[in-house]
Amino acid sequence: MTGPVYSALQVRALELGPFGYRPDGDSPWQHWQLQRDDEGVAWLLLNKADSRVNVLSAEVLEELGQVVETLHNTLQTDPPKGLVLRSGKVGSFCVGADIKEFRHLHSESEVEEKLNRAHALVKRLKDLPFPTVAVIHGAALGGGLELALCCDYRIAIEGATFGTPEVLLGLHPGLGGTGRLVDLIGPIPAMTMMLTGKNTRDRKAKSQGLVDAVVQERHVANAVRFALTGKLKRKKGGWQNTLFRIDPLRRFVGRKMRAQAAQKAPPEHYPAPSALVDLWEKHGRNGKDLLRYEVSSFARLLTSETSRNLVRVFFLREQMKSLTNVGDDISPIRQVHVIGAGAMGGDIAGWCALQGLRVTLFDTQPEMIAKAIGKTADLCRKKRMNTAQTRAVLDRLVPDFSHQAIGQADLVLEAVPEKLEIKHKVFSTVEPQLKPGAILASNTSSIPLEQLQDGLQQPERLVGVHFFNPVAQMQLVEIVEHSALSDDTRQRALKFVGQISRLPAPVSSAPGFLVNRALTPYLIEAIMMLDEGHKAESIDRVALDFGMPMGPIELADQVGLDICLGVADMLRERLDNNLPETPAWLRKKVEEGKLGKKTGEGLYTWENGKPKESDNAPRAPEEILDRLILPLLNACMACLREDVIDNEELLDGAMIFGTGFAPFRGGPMKYAHERGFEDIRVRLQQLAQLHGERFAPDPGWRTDAPTTELVSE
Numbered sequence: 001m002t003g004p005v006y007s008a009l010q011v012r013a014l015e016l017g018p019f020g021y022r023p024d025g026d027s028p029w030q031h032w033q034l035q036r037d038d039e040g041v042a043w044l045l046l047n048k049a050d051s052r053v054n055v056l057s058a059e060v061l062e063e064l065g066q067v068v069e070t071l072h073n074t075l076q077t078d079p080p081k082g083l084v085l086r087s088g089k090v091g092s093f094c095v096g097a098d099i100k101e102f103r104h105l106h107s108e109s110e111v112e113e114k115l116n117r118a119h120a121l122v123k124r125l126k127d128l129p130f131p132t133v134a135v136i137h138g139a140a141l142g143g144g145l146e147l148a149l150c151c152d153y154r155i156a157i158e159g160a161t162f163g164t165p166e167v168l169l170g171l172h173p174g175l176g177g178t179g180r181l182v183d184l185i186g187p188i189p190a191m192t193m194m195l196t197g198k199n200t201r202d203r204k205a206k207s208q209g210l211v212d213a214v215v216q217e218r219h220v221a222n223a224v225r226f227a228l229t230g231k232l233k234r235k236k237g238g239w240q241n242t243l244f245r246i247d248p249l250r251r252f253v254g255r256k257m258r259a260q261a262a263q264k265a266p267p268e269h270y271p272a273p274s275a276l277v278d279l280w281e282k283h284g285r286n287g288k289d290l291l292r293y294e295v296s297s298f299a300r301l302l303t304s305e306t307s308r309n310l311v312r313v314f315f316l317r318e319q320m321k322s323l324t325n326v327g328d329d330i331s332p333i334r335q336v337h338v339i340g341a342g343a344m345g346g347d348i349a350g351w352c353a354l355q356g357l358r359v360t361l362f363d364t365q366p367e368m369i370a371k372a373i374g375k376t377a378d379l380c381r382k383k384r385m386n387t388a389q390t391r392a393v394l395d396r397l398v399p400d401f402s403h404q405a406i407g408q409a410d411l412v413l414e415a416v417p418e419k420l421e422i423k424h425k426v427f428s429t430v431e432p433q434l435k436p437g438a439i440l441a442s443n444t445s446s447i448p449l450e451q452l453q454d455g456l457q458q459p460e461r462l463v464g465v466h467f468f469n470p471v472a473q474m475q476l477v478e479i480v481e482h483s484a485l486s487d488d489t490r491q492r493a494l495k496f497v498g499q500i501s502r503l504p505a506p507v508s509s510a511p512g513f514l515v516n517r518a519l520t521p522y523l524i525e526a527i528m529m530l531d532e533g534h535k536a537e538s539i540d541r542v543a544l545d546f547g548m549p550m551g552p553i554e555l556a557d558q559v560g561l562d563i564c565l566g567v568a569d570m571l572r573e574r575l576d577n578n579l580p581e582t583p584a585w586l587r588k589k590v591e592e593g594k595l596g597k598k599t600g601e602g603l604y605t606w607e608n609g610k611p612k613e614s615d616n617a618p619r620a621p622e623e624i625l626d627r628l629i630l631p632l633l634n635a636c637m638a639c640l641r642e643d644v645i646d647n648e649e650l651l652d653g654a655m656i657f658g659t660g661f662a663p664f665r666g667g668p669m670k671y672a673h674e675r676g677f678e679d680i681r682v683r684l685q686q687l688a689q690l691h692g693e694r695f696a697p698d699p700g701w702r703t704d705a706p707t708t709e710l711v712s713e
Contacts, residue, residue, distance in 0.1 A: 014137070015220035017043035017084060029063045033088070034070065041228065042071065042080035047088030054087055056143040056175075057098035058114070065121045071128060082131040082228040085151055093136045093160070094144025099169070102302060102311050111299035115174055119295065122176060126150040133227045135220055136160050136211070141199075146175040149184065153227040153234070155220065156202045156211040163199035167265075169314060170307030170664070172276040174298035179287030182280070185209050186240035188253075191280060195261050195273050209235030245285045254281040269547050269664045272301050309666035316653035316667070317503060324498025326491040331437070333496040334358065337400070337409035339426055341365075343560075343598055344443055345415030346372025347471035350379060353397040354472075355500040360398045360405035369399045379472055406433040411496060413441040413465060418566055420447055424455060431456055439489055439496075441465040442480075446516055446567045449482035449509040460486035463493045466513065467502075468658050469559060476658030477502045482509040505654035510644045511574040514651065515658040516567050517639055518668075519555075521631035521694070523564055524579060526552035527603075529624065531583045536603055537617035542624045547662025552628060553603050554611055557596030561603070565590050578693040623687075630684055630695070636668045637700040677701045 018037040027033040033045040044067060048054045074080065087093045105111050125132070125147075134140075134148035137157035145162050148154050156162075164173050164181070172178060172194055181190040185208045193200060205211045212232050215223045226232055244250050254277050261273035279297050283289035301307050334357065338349040341363035349361045349372060363369050376397055380390040398405070406412055412434060414426045423442065434440060440462045442452055453459035464480025477497045481490060490506075497504040507513045512520060526539050530553070540551020556564050565582060572579045589595075589602065596602030597609070604611035636651055638644075645651050652667020665671045672680055684697035 031060045032063050032067050034067055036080060040081040043084045045086055045088040053092055054089055054094040055098040058101060061118055061121060068124045079130055084133050084135060084224055086135045092138030093140040095139055096142025096144050099311060099314055108299040108303050111302050112295050115295045118175055122150045131228050133224055142166055143175045146173055146177040149180040153232055154211040155223050156214045157217055158202055158214060160202045161199045162205050162210055164194045165197045167197040167272050170272050170310040171301050172272055176291050178294045179290035183287035187244045188240060191257060194276055250284050251281050271306060275301055306664045309664050312666045313656055313663050316649055319649060320503040320653050323504050324494050326495050330491045330495050332499060333410045335409050337405050337412045340415040341368040341372040346375060348415060348467055349397060350376030351471050352500055353393050358396050360400040362400045362403050366401060373397060406430055407435050409438060411439040411441055413443060415443040418445060420451060423452055439492055443467055446512050446570050449480055453484060459484040461489045463489050465493055475503045476654055477504055478513050479504045479506045480509050480513055481506060503657050505650055508644050512567060512571050514639050514645050514654055518632050518635040519659060520567050520571055521635050522628055523552050523556050524568055525627050525631050527586060528580060534620060535617040537613050538620040542620050543628060546625060547664055549660035557602040557604055560598055561595045562590050580694055626683055633668050633672050634698050637698040641700040
């Protein structure tokens, strides 16, 4: 038997030893079940109550301590022949610590106390005097992987993934992972895994020695028996562990690691990578020393402002993901028809195909469709897909040269140039061909939906679905609402965003929506500084030092100077925000087709996808940072006050995932609260006196004005 039904049955039919295929039955514990099979092997199942996935909460760890105590109590009378640790959840093994509990730990001493107890607990598991085997399916991440490392053997089910993503929360492993991982697979692969936070798949994990076998689910029972005999060969860290006991060598390699990590995560903003390297440099002679000093290092990081903000960002992501859970009664999108195969449309079509949807792509220029298919193939290669997987993606991306597929699509999305008359012409052609219930979506970046709906017979099924460039990297999609939008269309659009692994931000149909409304004054101010004679590299460096992923000049080139100019003109026309006039030299660049990265020349000259930058640009004046950041914050406050977006949390999430706003700062409004509304208001007034009314503070900064609380704090 083959196909999706067989695959689904395979996933559900977990080998659970004495529990059969259903982890049911009485247990003295809420989250764990312990039972022996006919051969005297104890099977311990982790099945966290009232949770879709297993996480290591304080309650789960406390119960694990009771389970291990029970096992130790059997040693004198009736010890088991071995222990098998397995998840009772069909989806994964364990995805790590319960991050919600991090927010209730306020001091280093409190963190150290809890971690020391947890270390003692898992050490008792590791010290059991009979063989232990972790059977891992799905994801074993963070604390889940650290729990598996306490077992003598690890058997992975095909498709299993392993990772130490703590660095993404401003941390490093804290449940013994630093020492045990280094001892097991060697310092270089272990440190690489912990510093990058990237996952490792089953076969690579086997080659590294992270797991001892990779099997299919139906072979688990035999693999467990083989492991318990002691015949399963285990790969050790070997020569690396011996070599890196030499302190000068470890320090030399540590400097290289620290420098490489700093290129992607400056230590002044993201201290975790540097702290991990320090830990290994000082105490990496053996795993036991790493285990001992891991606790205090983890405690310092967890109570840092960076980690607290990154934990906040984690929950912002979860909050936005939850918006896509609209219920099983809402029909999913199965087929998408994209109109326009340009930079955005082609990438949207390719991404949807990559996420498993059938996509038809129309453009009046066949060569544009061919280019989009080529870019999708390149994306598959970057995702390290094999030939068969790439072929499957490309088979789902179907050229449509004559609009024939409109009537079969569940969602038709236009991504044509940002001109109202062009979009109206597309809609007049498309709407009569839509099947009942189909969604008509626009990737407009700034045009109000009230204008787009003019002339539609059924405006209730028009919705803005605004992606950001580059589509494969930017996680945000703005769902733009309007007064005629039906609830069913809105919910299906949200579900669609979840289907393609993106994060939605519902926004009202105001000029520029949220992200472009906030970014435009930031970009315009950078261009005004160019007009004053400041160097592009100097301006960009200020933003990079603040923590932005790229500077505003490079960003303008990435977005496209034509798009920036169009949005600025629209906002200047429709909002009373005192935006300055665009310099004539910039309009001339756009007229000459020097639009930025996509044409090879804009504010920078581009080669091989990167801007050519001068290495000797002077340092920018101190006021440059406020001139860049405060207009962005001012626009964010205006969007909140005008109900463009519901609350500060969604705004912060949208700006982080849509613009890359410095994640370690927790979002623009989190930064504004920390800096102080009054300080921002006064500074904006000062800048307005120096540089003009474009800096006039929004009324929302008044300390007596009502604001939305940061409820995630």
